[in-house]
Amino acid sequence: MIKTRLIKLLSHSKKYIIYTVFWQWISLLAQITAVFTITDLLGYVLNNTLTISHLKSTFLLLLGVIVIRYTCERMSARTSYLASVDVKRILREKIYDKMLKLGASYNEYVSSSEVVQVSTEGVEQLETYFSKYLPQLFYSLLAPITLFIILSRVNLKASLVLLICVPLIPMSIVAVQKFAKKLLSNYWSTYTGLGDSFLENLQGLTTLKIYQADKMKAEEMDQESEKFRKITMKVLTMQLNSISVMDIVAYGGAAVGMTIALLEYLHGHINMQGTLCIILLASEFFLPLRLLGSFFHIAMNGMAASDKIFKILDIPEISSGKEVLSDHSLDILFKDVHFSYEENREILKGIDMTLPKNSFISLVGESGCGKSTIAGILAGKNRGYTGDITIGGTPLKDVNEEDLMKHILLIRHNSYLFKGTVEENLRMADPHATKEEMKAVLEKVNLLGFLNSQDGIKTKLLEKASNLSGGQCQRLALARALLKKDVSVYILDEAASNIDIESEELIMNVIHELAKTKTVLLISHRLANVVKSDHIYFLQDGQIKEHGSHTELMNQNGAYKHLYEAQMALENYGKEGTV
Incomplete structure (x- = not known):
């Protein structure tokens, strides 16, 4: 029962198999020698020809056999162990x-x-x-x-x-x-x-x-x-x-x-x-x-x-390409983009969208309309789309994945924070960051004051930072993103959701400041957060139904305006007419 492909894959381990078999074979020869020696001794006894010399030679041979078999057992166990270590590593x-x-x-x-x-x-x-x-x-x-x-x-x-x-x-x-x-x-x-x-x-x-x-x-x-x-x-x-x-x-x-x-x-x-x-x-x-x-x-x-x-x-590898993005022109263009997670269930149905360099673009729409899918495609998480996506004129499929990660950063509302210290989590973005740089980004997200009341950047975090509040976790994730150098495009997927109003305002202030020098794609269910966007795309059923600035969309008197007014009415409910 030998699988040839497996042997080829682990060809480096074959030598240990040969060594193990060799030591087992030497041990067998030693055992055969011992049996022949003992039967010869019995023959001398039966024939009444046994002498002291026979006893001495038999004793020495048996002693040698014991030493050889002990050595073989040790060497066989060692080569077997080396084979196991090699296999696991490879x-x-x-x-x-x-x-x-x-x-x-x-x-x-x-x-x-x-x-x-x-x-x-x-x-x-x-x-x-x-x-x-x-x-x-x-x-x-x-x-x-x-x-x-x-x-x-x-x-x-x-x-x-x-x-x-x-x-x-x-x-x-x-x-x-x-x-x-x-x-x-x-x-x-x-x-x-x-x-x-x-x-x-x-x-x-x-x-x-x-x-x-x-x-x-x-x-x-x-x-x-x-x-x-x-x-x-x-x-x-x-x-x-x-x-x-x-x-x-x-x-x-x-x-x-x-x-x-x-x-x-x-x-x-x-x-x-x-x-x-x-x-x-x-x-x-x-x-x-x-x-x-x-x-x-x-x-x-x-x-x-x-x-x-x-x-x-054997999972087919989709080539990430070899092209490197330019730092000068990173306009992003979607043209007739389609995407499906499963057969017969199309999520994106012909998306046309433009993200000019250093612009503040927002994606809005009801849950399930495809906003996060677009974010995943841009960040390299979702592949297999059809249509054309270019970044600075370079097709997304031709961009080297490592270079894509360098220029485009996706921040979700549940970005993972690791067990350790705040400093260790921040250094994931920049291993060479100084303490002053780390404190600066923490100050931007209004988290430094809280951490200084603890152990500063040495504050310990539990798994998933469960000892911080939801808003603090999201602000720390945003601080880590701000620390990463060379990022040209920030994708914020509901980065200000499921938190208190104060934390949301703090995060939005940072995003607005960031949008002055970087390309920002904001995905938000709360339309009040996207009012200051340069351009807003309203998605519905996997298609862009409306797009334009907030003022333009309100003037269109379409689905965006109705959703915005419904949200504002809900948020303002009870604020007016109270005694």
């Missing part, structure tokens, strides 16, 4: 490199939980496959041939019978493999599905508690866990049954060989010493393959895991 590097090549849009092709599971449990299975199964496979082929060559000189008939019985074990393995392959494929699918559910429920645990839906989700996970338990038990049952079959074949074959050796002895075709050698070494024909059989489920798991790994490695 595979995880390959998966990580693939994620880097897929870039920001990787989650369009594979879920994060599947990548994590394959990189951990899947790689662990292949580590055992390389460090245990493959060396044992090659040794299982070498050992019976070595024993046959040596024992055939003692008695050809008994040795030949033992050698002929050896292939019965791999035949039984092949028979089990046909059933096991489908079973283990289902096992891995169930395992990754359970992992997806667990990760999702863990991340949404607070929401589940709020809606008291945690019990329902726990019951669903119980059902998935029960399904996983059942298929795991099927795998274990298959493994135990295959081991039982291999035990019968192995020990049955050894018994046949021993019987033939005894018959040969009774017919006078072999002496007592030769008979004992064959009896003592008969099981060695089968034990390597028997041990290989116990690794069979590991090999099958490894094959199933490799399928998952190759599924990820």
